[in-house]
Amino acid sequence: MVDGRVTTCNSNDTATLRGNDCGESELIYPKKYLNTLKYPGLPSHVLDLKVGVPTILLCNINxxxxxxxxxxxxxxxxxxxxxxxxxxxxxxxxxxxFFPRMKLIHKEPSLPFLLKRQQFLLKxxxxxxxxxxxxxxxxxxGFYLRKTISPHGQLYVVLARATSPEGLKVLIKQQEDHGPNVTNNVVYTDFLSSILDFEPAPTGHISR
Structure with missing residues (x-):
């Protein structure tokens, strides 16, 4: 939906056999196969970009x-x-x-080779x-709450990012044992009760 022309950036992928850098790897693992590999932290083979598109950096550069x-x-x-x-x-x-295409070496233990991908380190x-x-x-x-947030304080982390109530919209998917537009807010007392079997004292403090 962003105005402008799409620029498609394709990566240059190569494979190096573990302990062996001979050229046979190109015959065993063709580029078309290497292009299909996707791993967390590794840029995609095909990266479609436009001016005005938001991106995230995938690794530490400087x-x-x-x-x-x-x-x-x-x-x-x-x-x-x-x-x-x-x-x-x-x-x-x-x-x-300015970002040039940079080379990343992905050392996936399950692969019999090292994957080298040269691409813009953006997503x-x-x-x-x-x-x-x-x-x-x-x-x-805009906060999409697909299920109840269980870690202590995580709901607060999200809601506190908003600078005003008017700028916050929450979409809650209805959950079991909850009515519509209802979710749990895990607070400190609930956290201790569930993990350590603590019970809140009448004063609001925590007692065993």
Whole structure:
């Protein structure tokens, strides 16, 4: 839905047999097969980008410059061999950075070879988990609550990202033993009771 032309960026994938760097790996594992492999933290073989699209950085490139795993950016320019993006989170908000295609080596233990993928270390991102949202302040939040959040304090983590109640919208999928638009808020007393069989004292403190 973002205006503009889509630029498709394809990766260059190669395989190196473990303990053997001979050229036979190209015959055993063709590029078409390597292109289909997907692993967490590894950029996709096909990356469709547009100017104005939000992305996330997939690994640490330069921590001192604020280019860390999880840094969010907006694409501002697409060139033939590089991508320009503007940082929108972290310590360097507003700064623009050029990214060339970089090579990552994925050492999946179940694979008999090392996968080398040269690609822009970016992923298009329109949504994030509650953990990724920690430490951010957002004017508008749409929160999809598919099931009850069980870890202590996680619901607060999400709701506290909003700068105002007007900027917060929550979609709750109806859960068992709950009415519509209802979810549990796991607080400190509930957390201790469930884990350590504690009971809250009348004063609000925790007693065994």
């Amino acid at each position: 921590v001192s410059a604020g280019l860390c795993n999880g840094t969010r950016m907006i694409i501002t320019q697409l060139l033939s061999k590089s991508v320009e993006a503007e940082t929108i989170t972290g310590t360097r908000v507003g700064e623009k950075v 298009v991102l329109y949504a994030m988990t509650s953990n990724k949202s920690q430490g951010q302040s957002l004017n508008k939040i």
